[in-house]
Every structure is written in structure tokens, then in C-alpha cells.
Amino acid sequence: MKVLFAVSECTPFAKSGGLADVAGALPKVLSRLGNDVAVIMPKYSQIPDPWKKRMKKTAECTVAVGWRQQYCGIDHLAEDGVNYYFIDNKYYFLRDSLYGHFDDGERFAYFSRAVLEAAEAVSFQADIIHTHDWHTAMVNYLLKEEYSKRPFYKQMKSVLTIHNLQFQGIFPPEVTHDLLGLDMSHFHYERLECNGFVNFMKAGILAADHVTTVSPTYRNEILTPYYGEQLEPVLQHREKDLTGILNGIDDSFYQTESDPYIEMHYDPERLDLKEENKTKLQRRMGLPERKDIPLISMVTRLTKQKGLDLVKRMMHELLEERDIQLIVLGTGEREFEDYFRYIEFAFHDKCRAYIGFDEPLAHQIYAGSDLFLMPSKFEPCGLGQMIALQYGAIPIVRETGGLYDTVRSYREEEGTGNGFTFSAFNAHDLKFTIERALSFYRQKDVWKSIMKTAMNADYSWKQSAKQYQRIFEHVTRSGRDVLE
Ligand code: GLC
Numbered sequence: 001m002k003v004l005f006a007v008s009e010c011t012p013f014a015k016s017g018g019l020a021d022v023a024g025a026l027p028k029v030l031s032r033l034g035n036d037v038a039v040i041m042p043k044y045s046q047i048p049d050p051w052k053k054r055m056k057k058t059a060e061c062t063v064a065v066g067w068r069q070q071y072c073g074i075d076h077l078a079e080d081g082v083n084y085y086f087i088d089n090k091y092y093f094l095r096d097s098l099y100g101h102f103d104d105g106e107r108f109a110y111f112s113r114a115v116l117e118a119a120e121a122v123s124f125q126a127d128i129i130h131t132h133d134w135h136t137a138m139v140n141y142l143l144k145e146e147y148s149k150r151p152f153y154k155q156m157k158s159v160l161t162i163h164n165l166q167f168q169g170i171f172p173p174e175v176t177h178d179l180l181g182l183d184m185s186h187f188h189y190e191r192l193e194c195n196g197f198v199n200f201m202k203a204g205i206l207a208a209d210h211v212t213t214v215s216p217t218y219r220n221e222i223l224t225p226y227y228g229e230q231l232e233p234v235l236q237h238r239e240k241d242l243t244g245i246l247n248g249i250d251d252s253f254y255q256t257e258s259d260p261y262i263e264m265h266y267d268p269e270r271l272d273l274k275e276e277n278k279t280k281l282q283r284r285m286g287l288p289e290r291k292d293i294p295l296i297s298m299v300t301r302l303t304k305q306k307g308l309d310l311v312k313r314m315m316h317e318l319l320e321e322r323d324i325q326l327i328v329l330g331t332g333e334r335e336f337e338d339y340f341r342y343i344e345f346a347f348h349d350k351c352r353a354y355i356g357f358d359e360p361l362a363h364q365i366y367a368g369s370d371l372f373l374m375p376s377k378f379e380p381c382g383l384g385q386m387i388a389l390q391y392g393a394i395p396i397v398r399e400t401g402g403l404y405d406t407v408r409s410y411r412e413e414e415g416t417g418n419g420f421t422f423s424a425f426n427a428h429d430l431k432f433t434i435e436r437a438l439s440f441y442r443q444k445d446v447w448k449s450i451m452k453t454a455m456n457a458d459y460s461w462k463q464s465a466k467q468y469q470r471i472f473e474h475v476t477r478s479g480r481d482v483l484e
Contacts, residue, residue, distance in 0.1 A: 001035045001036070001127045001128065001469075001472055001473070001476065002035070002036045002037075002038075002124065002125065002126045002127045002128070003027075003030055003035050003036070003037045003038070003126060003127065003128045003129075003130055003472065004038050004039075004040060004115075004119055004124055004126035004128070004129045004130065005023065005026075005027050005037060005038065005039040005040070005130050005132075006039075006040050006041075006112075006115040006129060006130070006131045006132070006136040006139050007019070007023040007039065007040075007041050007131070007132045007135075007136060008041065008042065008098070008099075008108070008111070008132070008133070008135035008136060009023065009041065009098060010023035010024050010039055010041050010084075011023070011024030012024060012048075012051070013041065013044075013047045013048075013051055013084075013086075014041070014042075014044045014046050014047055014098055016098050016099065017301065018163065018247070018381070018382075018383045019132060019133060019163045019164075021247075021249070021250065021383055022132070022163065022214070022247055023039065023041075023132065024250065025248065025249070025250040025461055026248075026461060026464075026465060026468070027039050027082045028080045028081060028082055029248075029461040029462070029465040030465055030468065030469065031080070031081040031082050032081065033465060033466070033469055035469070037081070037082050037083070038082065038083040038084070038085060038124050038126075039082055039083070039084050039085070040084075040085040040086075040087065040115050040118060040119075041084070041085075041086060041087070042086070042087050042089075042092070042093045042107075042111055043055075043073075043075055043086035043087060043088040043089075043093055044093045044094075044095075044098055045093065045094045045095065045096075046097075046098065047086075051077070054077045055075035055076065055077050055086060056075065056076055056077070057073055057074070057075050057076075057088075058074055058075065058076040058085075058122055059073075059074040059118070059121040059122050060072060060073045060074060060121070061074070061117050061118065061120075061121045062117075063110055063113045063114045063117050064113060064181050065106060065109060065110050065113070065179055065181070066177065066178040066179050066180070066181050067178075067181075070089060070091075070092075070110055071089055072087060072088070072089060072114045072117060072118065072121075073087075073088030073089070074086070074087065074088065074118045074121055074122060075088055076122070083124075085118060085122060085124075087111060087114045087115070087118060089110070089114075092106075092107045092110055092111070093107075099135075104169075105169065105171040105175055105179060105198075105200075106179050108134075108135045108136070108138070108169065108200070109138060109175065109179040109180050110179075111135070111136070112136060112137075112138035112139045112142060113142060113181075115129070115136065115139050116139060116142060116143060116147050116153070119152075119153075120152050120153075125152060125155075125156075126156055127155070127156065127157065127472070127476050128156070128157055128158065128159060128472045128475065128476065129143060129156055129157075129158045129159075130158070130159045130161065130468075130472075131158065131159070131160050131161070131204065131208070132160075132161050132163060133161075133162065133163050133164060133167065133201070134167055134168050134169030134200040134201040134204070135169065135200075136204075137160055137169065137200045137201050137203060137204025137205070137208075138169075138180065138200050138203060138204065139158065139204075140158040140160050140203075140204040140207040140208040141191075141192070141200075141203040141204055141206075141207040142180075143156060143158050143207070144158070144207040145182070145186070145207070146182075157209045157472075157475045157476055158207070158208050158209055159208055159209060159210045159211070159212060159468075159471060159472065159475065160204045160205065160208035160210075160211050160212070161211075161212045161213065161214065162201070162205075162211065162212070162213040162214070162222070162380070163213075163214055163380055163381075164305075164380055165201070165213075165222055165227070165228070165229045165231060165380070166229055166305065166378075167201075168194075168199050168200065168201035168202065168229065168231070169199065169200030169201055170194070170197045170198070170199050170200075171197060171198045171200075172197065172198070173187050173193075173196070173197065173198060175198045176192060176198055180192075180198075190206070191203060191206065194230070194231070194234075195230065199231075201231065202231055202234050205231065205234050205235065205238055206234065206237075206238070208241075209241070209475040210241045210242075210243070210471050210474070210475050211235075211238055211241055211242045211243075212242070212243045212244070212245050212468070212471065213242070213243075213244050213245075213380060214244070214245065214246065214247050214380045214381035214402060215244050215245075215246050215247070215380060215381045215401050215402035215404075215405045215406075216244035216245075216246065216405055217244065217400070217401050217402065217404045217405050218244060218378075218379070218380045218381065218400075218401035218402060219242060219243065219244025220244070221378070221400070221401060222235055223235055223236055223239060223242075227378055243467075243471060245464050245467045245468060245471075246381060246402060246405055246406070246464055247381040247383065247386075247402070247461075247464065248386075248459055248460045248461030248462070248463075248464050248465075249383055249386045249387055249390065249459050249460070249461075250461070251459070251460040251461075254363075254366075254387050254390055254391075255390075256274075256367065256390065256391055256392070256455070259363055259367065261359070261360035261363035261364060262277055262363055262364055262367040263276070263277065263280055264276045264277050264280075264367075266367075266392075267455070268392070268451070268452045268455040268456055271392065271448060271451060274367065274368075274391075274392055275291055277364065277367040277368040278291065278295055278368040278369070278370070279291065279368075280364070280368065281295070281327070281364050281365065281367070281368030281369070282295070282325070282368070284361075284364065285327055285352040285354075286352065287325050287327075287349070287350070287352060288325075288349060290325075293323060293324065293325055294323075294324050294325070294370050294371060294438055294441045295324070295325045295326075295327065295368065295369045295370050295371070296324055296325065296326050296327075296369065296370070296371040296372075296373060296396075296434070297326070297327045297328070297329075297365045297366075297368075297369035297371070297372055297373070297393065298311070298326075298327075298328045298329070298330065298372070298373045298374070299328075299329045299330060299362050299365055299366070299372075299384055300328075300329075300330045300332075300374065300384060301330055301331070301332045302330045302331060302332030302333055302336035302337055302340070302355075303332045303333055303336070304333070304377060305376060305377055305378060305379075306332075306374070306375075306376050306377075307374070307375030307376045307377050307398060307425070307430075308332075308333070308336045308339075309377075309427075310375045310425065310426070310427045310430045311373065311375065311427075311430070312335075312336065312339050313427035314427040314428065314430055314431040315343060316343065316346075317431065318431055318434060318435075319343065319346075319347045319350055319351060322435075322438065324350065324438070325350055325351070326343075326347075326350060326351040326352075327351075327352050327353075327354075327365055327369065328340050328351075328352070328353045328354065329354045329356075329357070329358070329361060329362055329365055330355070330357070331355055331356060331357060337355050340353035340355065341353055341355065365393075366387050366388055366390075366391040366393050367391050367393075369388075369393045370393060370394065370441060371393060371394050371395075371396060371434070371437055371441070372384065372385065372388035372393040372394065372395045372396070373395075373396050373397075373434070374388075374395060374396070374397045374398075374403060375396070375397065375398045375422075375430050376397070376398055376400060376401070376403060377398075377400070377425055378400055378401055379397075379398075379400050379401040379402055379403045380401050380402060381401065381402030382397075382401065382402045382403050382406070385397055385402075385403055385406055385407055385419075386406055386459040388454075389406065389407070389418055389419070389454040389455070389457065389459060390454075390455060390459055391455075392451040392454055392455045394418070394419050394420070394437065394447075394450055394451065394454060395407050395418075395419040395420070395454075396419065396420045396421075396430075396433055396434055396437055397419060397420075397421055398421065398422060398423065398425065398430075399421045399422065399423045403421070404421075406459075407419040407420075407421055408421075409421040410437075410440060410450055412440075412446075415446075415449060416453070417450065417453065418450060418453045418454040418457065419450075419454065420433050420434075420436060420437040421433065
């Protein structure tokens with residue numbers, strides 16, 4: 001099957017979050033399953049030069065943005081069995097960050113049409129166009145409403161994956177005509193319109209042949225008002241065509257036995273070597289080098305979604321009361337960056353906050369820590385907890401979305417579980433759960449068995465990629481089964 005993966009970010013080219021990791025891993029696995037897979041993304045200025053040097057211009061075309069015609073260069077490179085196409089337009093993509101610009105609506109209206117035009121320009125007649133989040137959701141809509149009327153696109157089906165429903169691409173009504181080039185009849189509640197605005201995500205959800213999201217639990221959560229971000233009626237309408245498929249992690253990149261960023265390679269049978277990674281991490285961070293002290297870590301965007309409000313409410317108390325160490329790596333909202341700078345100052349022998357991002361350090365933190373905190377308010381899938389499990393850093397998570405699907409709380413009666421969980425979004429429940437974990441940390445045999453359970457499970461893409469494959473086969477066979 002020919003699959004065109006349209007996405008706004010993709011490792012190793014450009015990344016702001018977990019979406020890029022998914023886009024970096026899933027296409028390769030789908031290609032190994034025998035599909036002809038192409039990925040198409042913007043050619044951002046942030047793409048590292050060695051990759052830019054390998055790109056070759058293969059085609060060019062023009063793309064309509066309302067009444068204007070904009071240039072669209074198409075660069076190509078092949079890697080690991082996947083063809084990558086980069087949409088080259090310096091006005092839209094030569095910026096100091098991937099997103100967050102006043103004209104993001106225009107940039108991704110342009111990109112969405114560019115995806116469809118480029119497919120024809122490079123003769124990639126896909127069976128499936130697989131889009132991701134609001135940035136490419138208009139591809140699904142434009143395909144259904146406009147391009148499917150042309151012979152080249154007639155047979156194409158589309159699948160939209162929701163990675164985070166919080167961001168929907170909401171713009172004023174004029175965007176319908178001025179940027180998307182559609183007449184105002186499209187500004188209708190059964191199409192683009194949502195609460196008086198154009199909503200790219202909503203349009204994609206309605207137009208896609210199938211909609212997926214990144215865990216079974218988040219799939220059920222977004223059908224409810226608490227998690228639905230006001231799109232729950234639209235999702236309920238597509239409920240029959242909505243599937244939750246858990247993400248995997250790239251097992252060639254996250255592997256304790258061969259990770260190039262960690263000094264001591266280890267596995268479930270050589271856990272003493274993990275302890276050496278801990279000592280090295282303590283040394284690198286300038287913390288007291290102690291094997292017996294529980295080392296808790298967070299590698300995260302510092303945002304409300306990730307439950308930082310809870311951490312901010314209780315961490316001070318925990319650090320005061322307990323003999324623990326805390327290492328935090330990430331960037332995000334000013335409030336939380338400042339908070340961690342402050343607790344690093346206040347508890348200098350216990351806490352280090354690295355406000356920034358550093359890939360090797362992230363790996364060293366997973367390899368060197370005992371416990372990994374992820375108390376998210378909502379979590380479509382979450383990759384951090386899976387990497388932590390793989391690396392034997394036992395996760396403490398809130399029971400939501402993909403966290404609920406991957407972390408099972410330890411039960412002492414049966415000796416089962418791979419982490420510690422709590423359900424209410426409450427700071428003291430988090431604190432109590434950390435204290436519960438610490439009590440088992442002291443029982444060395446119990447702790448080892450939890451680590452082994454965590455490390456021995458399979459977090460790879462193998463099963464999930466097959467589920468995507470089944471959905472692609474289903475939609476190409478039967479097309480839309482609801483709505484029409
Ligand atoms: C988003 C979600 C995260 C998910 C990732 C990849 O970043 O917030 O939960 O793991 O997308 O699907």
C-alpha cells in the first residue's frame with residue numbers, strides 16, 4: 001500500500017514534542033511491513049545542515065492561498081526505506097521557531113494544499129494520506145471536498161491521528177475564503193465552523209475516512225466533556241470510526257544495551273550497572289554521589305498538561321521531609337521554569353533543574369534515575385513513561401490516557417505492577433503515591449522485581465504499526481462507513 005504521511009514535525013529533522021518522535025518512527029516500521037511510505041513536512045530553517053545538504057530538489061509547483069499563488073519547492077531525500085519530501089517556501093518556513101507565529105493559520109493552510117499538490121507533482125499516488133493534529137487536518141478536508149473530484153486523487157482515502165486535542169487551529173471566519181480558497185458555504189457547523197470560528201481539527205475529524213488517537217483510554221476520554229475540549233459532540237458523531245492505538249517508542253534509539261549516550265550498558269539481568277549510571281549522573285549534575293538515595297526525575301515540557309501544578313504544590317514539602325534527590329530536565333511555561341530554579345537554589349544538595357533540552361542528558365537521566373514522575377492532567381499517550389519503563393526508572397503517574405494504558409500500579413498482595421499510580425488530580429495524592437513508592441524502594445528484592453517487570457515488557461511499534469495497517473486496509477476497502 002502507498003501511504004503518504006503528512007506531518008508538521010518529524011525527527012531527526014525538526015522536533016517540538018512527541019509528535020515528531022511518532023513521525024520519525026512509525027513510517028519506518030510501516031515501510032518494513034511492506035508499504036511504500038513517504039513523509040511530507042515543511043522545510044524549516046531549523047533542520048540541521050547535514051540533512052539539508054542531502055536534500056535534492058525534485059519538483060516545484062504553485063499553491064493557491066486564497067486568491068494568491070505561492071511558490072512551492074519540493075526537496076527529497078531517502079532514508080531507512082522511507083522517502084522524505086520537504087515543502088520549501090522560505091517566507092513561511094524560514095522562522096525562528098516551528099510554530100507560534102501570528103500567521104500559523106496561513107502557514108498551515110498553505111502547507112495543507114502544498115501536501116496535496118506535491119503528491120501529484122512527484123507522482124506519489126497514495127492509497128492513504130495519514131495526517132496528524134490540526135496542522136495537517138485540512139488535508140483531510142480539502143481532499144474530501146475538492147481534490148477527490150480530480151482523477152489523480154479520486155481513490156485516495158485519509159486517516160487523521162489526534163495527538164493532542166487541546167490544540168485545534170482556531171481562526172476567524174474569513175480564513176475560509178481568504179486562505180483556504182473555499183466559498184463561505186463551507187463555514188457551516190457540519191463542516192469548518194465551530195463556535196463562530198474556523199476549526200481545522202474539527203474539519204479534519206469530520207472529513208477523514210477514519211480518525212485515530214494515540215491510546216485506547218484517551219480515545220474514550222475525548223468523548224466526554226472533561227477531556228473533549230468542546231469537540232466531544234463531533235467525536236461522538238464519528239465514534240464508530242474512532243480508534244485508539246498506543247504509540248510505541250523507537251527501540252533502535254531507546255535501548256539500554258546499546259544507547260550511545262549512556263556509559264554503562266545494562267539489561268534486566270545486570271541492574272548493578274544501572275547503579276553506576278546513577279553515580280555518573282549524580283557526578284555530572286553535581287549532586288552527592290550516593291547509591292542508597294532514591295533519585296527521582298522528570299523529563300518533560302514544563303506545562304500544565306504535564307501536571308506541573310501538582311508538582312509545584314507538593315515538591316517543597318517532599319524535599320524538606322525526605323532524603324531524596326530530584327533532577328528535572330525541560331523547558332516550558334515561565335512559572336514552572338522559575339519554580340524549579342527556585343527549588344534548586346533552596347535545596348541545593350538535593351535538587352537540580354536543567355532548564356533546556358539536551359538529548360544525551362535525557363538518556364542519562366532515564367538510565368540513572370530510580371523513579372520517574374509524570375502526573376499529567378491529561379496525556380494522549382506519553383512517551384516519557386515508556387522510555388522510563390524500558391530504562392528501569394519506575395514511573396509514578398496519574399491514571400489518564402496513555403499513562404493508564406502503560407503503567408500498572410504495584411500490588412504487594414500479588415507482586416504485580418510496573419509503577420505507581422493515582423487517579424484524582426490532587427497534589428497530596430501525588431505526594432502520598434511518591435511516599436508509597438519510596439517505601440518499596442527500600443525493599444531491595446521487591447524493587448528489583450518491579451524493575452524487571454518494567455524492563456521486560458515490549459514498548460516497540462511492532463503491534464501498533466500492525467493496527468494502523470489494519471485500519472488502512474479497512475478504509476481502502478470500505479471507504480467511509482458512517483456519515484455518507
Ligand atoms: C502529544 C501528546 C503526547 C503524545 C504525543 C505523541 O505530544 O501530548 O501524549 O505522546 O503527542 O503522540
